[in-house]
Amino acid sequence: MALSGVGNDRGEMRILENLDELRTDLADYIAELSEVAVKERGVFAIALSGGSLIGLMGKLCEAPYNKTVDWGKWYIFWADERVVAKSHSDSNYKLAKDGLLSKVQIVPSHVHSINDSVSAEEAADEYTFVIRQLVKTRMVSVSDISDCPKFDLILLGMGPDGHVASLFPNHAALDEKDEWVTFITDSPKPPPERITFTLPVINSASNVAIVVTGESKAEAVHMAIDNVGPDSPSLPARLVQPRKGKLVWFLDKPAASKLDGLQFSE
Numbered sequence: 255m256a257l258s259g260v261g262n263d264r265g266e267m268r269i270l271e272n273l274d275e276l277r278t279d280l281a282d283y284i285a286e287l288s289e290v291a292v293k294e295r296g297v298f299a300i301a302l303s304g305g306s307l308i309g310l311m312g313k314l315c316e317a318p319y320n321k322t323v324d325w326g327k328w329y330i331f332w333a334d335e336r337v338v339a340k341s342h343s344d345s346n347y348k349l350a351k352d353g354l355l356s357k358v359q360i361v362p363s364h365v366h367s368i369n370d371s372v373s374a375e376e377a378a379d380e381y382t383f384v385i386r387q388l389v390k391t392r393m394v395s396v397s398d399i400s401d402c403p404k405f406d407l408i409l410l411g412m413g414p415d416g417h418v419a420s421l422f423p424n425h426a427a428l429d430e431k432d433e434w435v436t437f438i439t440d441s442p443k444p445p446p447e448r449i450t451f452t453l454p455v456i457n458s459a460s461n462v463a464i465v466v467t468g469e470s471k472a473e474a475v476h477m478a479i480d481n482v483g484p485d486s487p488s489l490p491a492r493l494v495q496p497r498k499g500k501l502v503w504f505l506d507k508p509a510a511s512k513l514d515g516l517q518f519s520e
Protein backbone atom coordinates (compact mmCIF):
# COMPACT_ATOMS: atom_id res chain seq x y z
CA MET A 255 0.00 0.00 0.00
CA ALA A 256 1.53 3.32 -1.00
CA LEU A 257 1.37 6.29 1.28
CA SER A 258 1.09 9.17 -1.16
CA GLY A 259 1.31 12.85 -0.61
CA VAL A 260 2.05 16.11 -2.32
CA GLY A 261 3.53 17.99 0.59
CA ASN A 262 5.08 21.01 -1.09
CA ASP A 263 6.64 22.02 -4.37
CA ARG A 264 9.03 19.11 -4.00
CA GLY A 265 6.73 16.80 -5.93
CA GLU A 266 4.58 13.81 -5.19
CA MET A 267 5.85 11.25 -2.67
CA ARG A 268 5.08 7.57 -2.96
CA ILE A 269 6.22 5.77 0.15
CA LEU A 270 6.05 2.01 -0.21
CA GLU A 271 5.75 -0.56 2.51
CA ASN A 272 8.62 -2.69 1.19
CA LEU A 273 10.85 -3.18 -1.85
CA ASP A 274 8.44 -5.58 -3.51
CA GLU A 275 5.65 -2.99 -3.41
CA LEU A 276 8.04 -0.32 -4.61
CA ARG A 277 9.03 -2.47 -7.59
CA THR A 278 5.37 -3.01 -8.50
CA ASP A 279 4.41 0.65 -8.08
CA LEU A 280 7.41 1.76 -10.14
CA ALA A 281 6.60 -0.73 -12.92
CA ASP A 282 2.95 0.47 -12.96
CA TYR A 283 4.06 4.09 -13.13
CA ILE A 284 6.50 3.52 -16.00
CA ALA A 285 4.04 1.32 -17.93
CA GLU A 286 1.35 3.98 -17.58
CA LEU A 287 3.60 6.82 -18.77
CA SER A 288 4.73 4.67 -21.67
CA GLU A 289 1.11 4.05 -22.68
CA VAL A 290 0.22 7.75 -22.51
CA ALA A 291 3.31 8.84 -24.49
CA VAL A 292 2.78 6.18 -27.17
CA LYS A 293 -0.87 7.23 -27.50
CA GLU A 294 -0.01 10.92 -27.71
CA ARG A 295 3.27 10.89 -29.64
CA GLY A 296 3.70 7.39 -31.00
CA VAL A 297 6.96 6.90 -29.05
CA PHE A 298 8.27 6.90 -25.48
CA ALA A 299 11.61 8.61 -24.79
CA ILE A 300 12.98 7.43 -21.46
CA ALA A 301 16.32 8.19 -19.78
CA LEU A 302 17.83 5.79 -17.27
CA SER A 303 20.43 6.18 -14.53
CA GLY A 304 22.78 3.66 -12.95
CA GLY A 305 22.94 2.17 -9.48
CA SER A 306 20.11 0.30 -7.79
CA LEU A 307 17.48 1.77 -10.12
CA ILE A 308 17.71 -0.92 -12.77
CA GLY A 309 17.18 -3.71 -10.24
CA LEU A 310 14.17 -1.83 -8.90
CA MET A 311 12.71 -1.73 -12.44
CA GLY A 312 12.96 -5.53 -12.61
CA LYS A 313 9.20 -6.19 -12.58
CA LEU A 314 8.98 -4.70 -16.06
CA CYS A 315 10.60 -7.89 -17.38
CA GLU A 316 7.82 -9.99 -15.87
CA ALA A 317 4.15 -10.56 -16.67
CA PRO A 318 2.03 -8.63 -17.34
CA TYR A 319 4.41 -5.77 -18.24
CA ASN A 320 6.71 -7.79 -20.53
CA LYS A 321 3.69 -8.45 -22.78
CA THR A 322 1.59 -5.31 -22.34
CA VAL A 323 4.21 -2.55 -22.63
CA ASP A 324 4.77 -1.36 -26.21
CA TRP A 325 8.55 -1.97 -26.07
CA GLY A 326 9.00 -1.36 -29.79
CA LYS A 327 8.08 2.31 -29.23
CA TRP A 328 10.69 2.89 -26.52
CA TYR A 329 13.69 5.16 -27.23
CA ILE A 330 16.26 4.69 -24.51
CA PHE A 331 18.85 7.16 -23.24
CA TRP A 332 21.03 7.57 -20.17
CA ALA A 333 20.70 10.56 -17.83
CA ASP A 334 24.26 9.73 -16.88
CA GLU A 335 26.88 7.26 -17.90
CA ARG A 336 30.32 6.28 -16.71
CA VAL A 337 32.98 6.68 -19.42
CA VAL A 338 34.12 3.06 -19.52
CA ALA A 339 33.80 0.30 -22.12
CA LYS A 340 30.25 -0.93 -22.62
CA SER A 341 31.39 -4.38 -21.52
CA HIS A 342 32.82 -3.06 -18.22
CA SER A 343 30.99 -3.89 -15.01
CA ASP A 344 30.84 -0.13 -14.20
CA SER A 345 28.91 0.65 -17.40
CA ASN A 346 25.36 1.87 -16.86
CA TYR A 347 24.55 0.61 -20.36
CA LYS A 348 25.71 -2.89 -19.43
CA LEU A 349 23.74 -2.75 -16.20
CA ALA A 350 20.54 -1.83 -18.07
CA LYS A 351 21.19 -4.25 -20.92
CA ASP A 352 21.77 -7.22 -18.63
CA GLY A 353 19.01 -6.31 -16.16
CA LEU A 354 16.26 -5.05 -18.48
CA LEU A 355 16.87 -4.34 -22.15
CA SER A 356 17.94 -7.85 -23.12
CA LYS A 357 14.84 -9.30 -21.47
CA VAL A 358 12.16 -7.35 -23.37
CA GLN A 359 11.47 -6.60 -27.04
CA ILE A 360 13.45 -3.37 -27.39
CA VAL A 361 14.48 -2.32 -30.91
CA PRO A 362 18.33 -2.28 -30.82
CA SER A 363 18.55 0.90 -32.94
CA HIS A 364 16.38 2.72 -30.38
CA VAL A 365 18.99 2.23 -27.65
CA HIS A 366 21.11 5.38 -27.48
CA SER A 367 24.19 4.72 -25.41
CA ILE A 368 27.32 6.88 -25.40
CA ASN A 369 30.40 6.36 -27.55
CA ASP A 370 32.72 4.49 -25.19
CA SER A 371 35.85 4.86 -27.29
CA VAL A 372 36.41 8.62 -26.94
CA SER A 373 37.17 11.03 -24.09
CA ALA A 374 34.48 12.10 -21.64
CA GLU A 375 34.32 15.52 -23.30
CA GLU A 376 33.89 14.05 -26.78
CA ALA A 377 31.36 11.52 -25.51
CA ALA A 378 29.26 14.34 -24.03
CA ASP A 379 29.43 16.33 -27.29
CA GLU A 380 28.54 13.30 -29.40
CA TYR A 381 25.66 12.41 -27.11
CA THR A 382 24.30 15.95 -27.44
CA PHE A 383 24.50 15.57 -31.23
CA VAL A 384 22.63 12.26 -31.12
CA ILE A 385 19.86 13.77 -28.98
CA ARG A 386 19.71 16.81 -31.27
CA GLN A 387 19.04 14.56 -34.28
CA LEU A 388 16.25 12.78 -32.42
CA VAL A 389 14.74 16.11 -31.38
CA LYS A 390 14.71 17.12 -35.06
CA THR A 391 12.75 14.01 -35.98
CA ARG A 392 10.57 14.45 -32.87
CA MET A 393 11.45 11.05 -31.41
CA VAL A 394 12.28 13.26 -28.44
CA SER A 395 9.98 16.27 -27.96
CA VAL A 396 11.23 19.75 -27.46
CA SER A 397 10.39 21.92 -24.50
CA ASP A 398 8.22 24.96 -25.17
CA ILE A 399 9.88 26.91 -22.36
CA SER A 400 13.53 26.23 -23.07
CA ASP A 401 15.41 25.00 -26.11
CA CYS A 402 15.95 21.70 -24.32
CA PRO A 403 14.78 18.22 -25.20
CA LYS A 404 11.68 17.17 -23.30
CA PHE A 405 12.05 13.51 -22.36
CA ASP A 406 8.82 11.70 -21.54
CA LEU A 407 10.48 10.30 -18.43
CA ILE A 408 13.84 10.73 -16.71
CA LEU A 409 14.55 8.17 -14.00
CA LEU A 410 17.06 9.15 -11.33
CA GLY A 411 18.54 7.50 -8.26
CA MET A 412 20.05 9.54 -5.44
CA GLY A 413 23.23 9.04 -3.43
CA PRO A 414 23.50 9.60 0.35
CA ASP A 415 25.19 12.94 -0.49
CA GLY A 416 22.12 14.02 -2.49
CA HIS A 417 23.72 13.59 -5.95
CA VAL A 418 21.49 12.73 -8.87
CA ALA A 419 22.67 11.52 -12.30
CA SER A 420 26.36 12.59 -12.18
CA LEU A 421 25.58 15.98 -10.66
CA PHE A 422 27.48 16.03 -7.37
CA PRO A 423 27.28 18.49 -4.46
CA ASN A 424 29.05 21.79 -5.09
CA HIS A 425 30.32 20.67 -8.50
CA ALA A 426 30.62 23.18 -11.34
CA ALA A 427 28.44 20.91 -13.52
CA LEU A 428 25.46 22.08 -11.45
CA ASP A 429 25.88 25.56 -12.93
CA GLU A 430 25.81 24.41 -16.56
CA LYS A 431 23.06 26.38 -18.26
CA ASP A 432 23.82 26.02 -21.96
CA GLU A 433 24.86 22.44 -22.62
CA TRP A 434 22.37 19.55 -22.66
CA VAL A 435 25.00 16.99 -21.72
CA THR A 436 28.19 17.77 -19.84
CA PHE A 437 31.15 15.73 -18.60
CA ILE A 438 33.11 15.42 -15.39
CA THR A 439 36.48 13.81 -14.75
CA ASP A 440 36.51 14.06 -10.96
CA SER A 441 33.43 12.17 -9.79
CA PRO A 442 33.62 11.54 -6.03
CA LYS A 443 31.80 8.27 -6.70
CA PRO A 444 34.02 6.02 -8.85
CA PRO A 445 34.63 5.79 -11.72
CA PRO A 446 35.78 9.42 -12.06
CA GLU A 447 34.90 10.08 -15.72
CA ARG A 448 31.25 10.49 -16.53
CA ILE A 449 28.80 12.29 -18.76
CA THR A 450 25.55 13.63 -17.39
CA PHE A 451 22.37 15.41 -18.41
CA THR A 452 22.45 18.96 -17.08
CA LEU A 453 19.81 20.45 -14.80
CA PRO A 454 18.12 22.40 -17.64
CA VAL A 455 17.49 19.09 -19.45
CA ILE A 456 16.34 17.25 -16.33
CA ASN A 457 14.01 20.11 -15.46
CA SER A 458 12.54 20.24 -18.97
CA ALA A 459 11.29 16.62 -18.85
CA SER A 460 7.58 15.81 -18.82
CA ASN A 461 8.16 13.46 -15.89
CA VAL A 462 11.03 12.94 -13.49
CA ALA A 463 11.11 10.16 -10.91
CA ILE A 464 13.69 9.92 -8.13
CA VAL A 465 13.85 6.39 -6.77
CA VAL A 466 15.50 6.06 -3.36
CA THR A 467 15.73 3.17 -0.95
CA GLY A 468 17.55 2.48 2.29
CA GLU A 469 18.20 4.23 5.55
CA SER A 470 21.59 5.59 4.46
CA LYS A 471 19.69 8.05 2.27
CA ALA A 472 17.05 9.11 4.82
CA GLU A 473 18.86 12.30 5.81
CA ALA A 474 19.35 13.42 2.19
CA VAL A 475 15.69 12.61 1.44
CA HIS A 476 14.63 14.69 4.45
CA MET A 477 16.83 17.62 3.38
CA ALA A 478 15.65 17.47 -0.23
CA ILE A 479 11.91 17.09 0.40
CA ASP A 480 11.50 19.01 3.64
CA ASN A 481 13.81 21.69 2.28
CA VAL A 482 16.04 21.91 5.34
CA GLY A 483 19.79 21.93 5.87
CA PRO A 484 22.54 23.33 3.65
CA ASP A 485 21.63 25.31 0.58
CA SER A 486 20.95 23.86 -2.82
CA PRO A 487 24.42 23.45 -4.40
CA SER A 488 25.21 21.05 -1.57
CA LEU A 489 22.16 19.01 -2.38
CA PRO A 490 21.67 18.47 -6.13
CA ALA A 491 18.42 16.53 -5.62
CA ARG A 492 16.80 19.72 -4.37
CA LEU A 493 17.58 21.36 -7.71
CA VAL A 494 15.42 18.82 -9.52
CA GLN A 495 12.36 20.98 -10.10
CA PRO A 496 10.70 20.22 -13.44
CA ARG A 497 9.46 23.55 -14.77
CA LYS A 498 6.30 22.19 -16.34
CA GLY A 499 6.67 18.47 -15.74
CA LYS A 500 5.82 16.28 -12.80
CA LEU A 501 8.26 15.07 -10.13
CA VAL A 502 7.54 11.85 -8.23
CA TRP A 503 9.65 10.40 -5.41
CA PHE A 504 9.55 6.62 -4.94
CA LEU A 505 10.72 5.83 -1.41
CA ASP A 506 10.80 2.78 0.78
CA LYS A 507 10.08 3.25 4.48
CA PRO A 508 13.73 3.39 5.61
CA ALA A 509 14.50 6.12 3.04
CA ALA A 510 11.40 8.05 4.14
CA SER A 511 12.04 7.55 7.86
CA LYS A 512 13.34 11.07 8.55
CA LEU A 513 10.66 12.99 6.65
CA ASP A 514 8.85 15.63 8.70
CA GLY A 515 5.37 14.73 9.84
CA LEU A 516 5.48 11.05 8.93
CA GLN A 517 5.21 8.34 11.51
CA PHE A 518 5.14 4.69 10.66
CA SER A 519 3.58 2.15 12.96
CA GLU A 520 5.12 -1.31 12.97
Ligand SMILES: O=C(O)C(O)[C@@H](O)[C@H](O)[C@H](O)COP(=O)(O)O
Nearest residue numbers: 303304305306411412413418419
Ligand atom coordinates in the same frame (compact mmCIF):
# COMPACT_ATOMS: atom_id res chain seq x y z
O1 LIG B 1 25.75 5.97 -12.44
C1 LIG B 1 25.54 6.40 -11.34
O2 LIG B 1 26.34 6.29 -10.41
C2 LIG B 1 24.28 7.10 -11.12
O3 LIG B 1 23.38 7.22 -12.11
C3 LIG B 1 23.96 7.70 -9.80
O4 LIG B 1 23.35 8.95 -9.85
C4 LIG B 1 23.09 6.71 -9.02
O5 LIG B 1 21.80 6.70 -9.52
C5 LIG B 1 23.10 7.09 -7.56
O6 LIG B 1 24.44 7.10 -7.11
C6 LIG B 1 22.31 6.15 -6.71
O7 LIG B 1 22.87 4.88 -6.80
P1 LIG B 1 22.33 3.71 -5.86
O8 LIG B 1 20.87 3.66 -6.09
O9 LIG B 1 23.05 2.48 -6.30
O10 LIG B 1 22.69 4.13 -4.46
